[in-house]
Amino acid sequence: MAGTGTRAGGRFDIVIVGQAGRLQYEAVLFAASLRASDPDFAGRLIVAEPQPGPLWPADPRMDDPGARDVLSEFGAEILEFESRAFGAAYPQGNKIEALLALESDRPFIFFDTDTLITGPLSRVPFDFDRPSASMRREGTWPVIEPYGPGQSAIWKSLYDRFGLDFDSSLDPSQPDDYWQRYLYFNAGWFFYRCPVTFGRRFLDIATAIRDDPPPELVCQPLDPWLDQVALPLVIHGLGGGRPGPELAGLDGDMTCHWRTLPLLFARESDRVIALLERICAPNRVKKVLKAHEPIKRFVYQGKGARARALFDRAALPRREQAIRSILKRHNLWMR
Template identity: 60%
Template sequence: MARQSFNILAIAQSGRLEYEAVILAASLRLADPDFPGTLFIAEPQPGRLWGDEDPRISKKTRDLLRELDAEIIPFTSEVFGAAYPNGNKIEALSALPNEPFLFLDTDTIITDSFAKVSFDFDRPSASMKRENTWPQEELYGPTVGETWKALYDLFDVPFEPTLAPEEPDDYWQKYLYFNAGWFFHSRPQAFGARYLDWAARLWRDRPEVLACQPMDPWLDQAVLPLVIASFGGGRPGPELAGLDGDVTCHWRVLPLMFARESDRAIAMMKRVSQQALVRPVLQKYGPARKMLYDGHGDTVRALFDQNNLPRKEQAIRNRIRREGFWTR
């Protein structure tokens, strides 16, 4: 049976993200050498929304990404830029060819073949690897449910079909809420245009219901469920279990990765770091040098029982900091 063909989009710019892009590209090449699509690395270009900052990646990293079979595509920041870099993932969608796509946050490592994941690109979905981060419950209202309903009403998206009926009202998991670490659809142009329009409206002129809500860094995750629902999508089913599972790992920060992610993900990270092409570049990145080459990652992993981790991420972070191994 022929494999599903789709493109992958990730973002890279000067600094941390360019090194993460190298890890992503190298792991894709190792874990899924027959991947039939293109890995696009979208790069924001200098402009008025970046001020004096040049967000472009370094020449050495650019050359390495190309050797790793990634295609670098430029895009112009029209709405967010330096004020909200998370908006890159929204604005970059317009630079893709209009073919099915999977967006991956750059801090993702591939651990197996995408042939093990079955996508319905006409029914978009996104990552459920999230915590109760948004919206924040207000002492005097509105409630969590009222906040979400106001947004669905604002953009004329049906609200009731998105609810998890088994959950109680105002419990955060009753409402459609994703981590924007991965999402997909069949038409990046249409998906990206709607995502950008709605995110820009909330960024520039937030409605009263959001007056006390933090939108940085949560804007992309507040708008994503609305966009997915508007295209007929929803929560991921078992056919997507390989994402945030056996096929991908959204590792976020290297100390957290070593503390809590799977042995499979750790083994792939170490394998990537020892690639002859990759090692000279990653050694220039401080967190990678400390965690991967100086052995701090193994020390952090030994601090935790991966089968009995603290329930809250903050507790893991605090333990790593107390031991002096936090870096990012």
């Protein structure tokens, strides 16, 4: 069944999370970009929405009726799910618990909501039997202490905990104890043939690491990196690994994980900026998006152009933190 999604004419589910605050407006941008960049997409766009419960002190549901209306116009389906393990204490856990509310045995790709679809995603030759995830990441975890265990010891302790073969996960072209030697993803996108199977394993591994980490993790921060610590173990355990060249369009010509609007304007291509401005232009979309302060200021009031003028896209600082620092010095940082 390799390549299930493309052999079925792109009939796989796309899943994002929508909730009160910025994510509902990012969901509108995502849906608008999908319809603009891949009008032939034949699958479902599912906006997973956490429901009120004991793990949410405030109602997490999308609270802008206009955002709901526009999402519906773009063909999105809103899917309710319960938060039983994470909730407000670790909202990144939404991407884990949402999967358990989906239908079994339907190929899916999950995206962080702060993503734009910039090309025909339905043409990407996914092999849904071999899960993978985004490699657009930096060496953010683990944090190596001077007298503590190294990268190898930390990662091996996790593979051992879950009965996984550590050596086969390594990239032998990278030196020992260098972070890129180890299977480490950005959780901004990932896919598999069954969301329930993937979600159950993701939930089991993430909660086990949170509640009873190996001794080698005693000094390691897990917030906000828990999802990215667990994700390689899930993917490796399901027979997946690093994405191959056939997936180069993800975080490339097909998608853009923009993270924050200041970063988007600072470092993304003219093509991405043009798409953003185009999908934000229709009045029905503008009326909704102007309620979100960062979009109002950066897209509609010109702060984005000011941020963009500070950087040469051909010679960006190597680390994201340096870009953030420049933006903050010029009062151009918003989340």
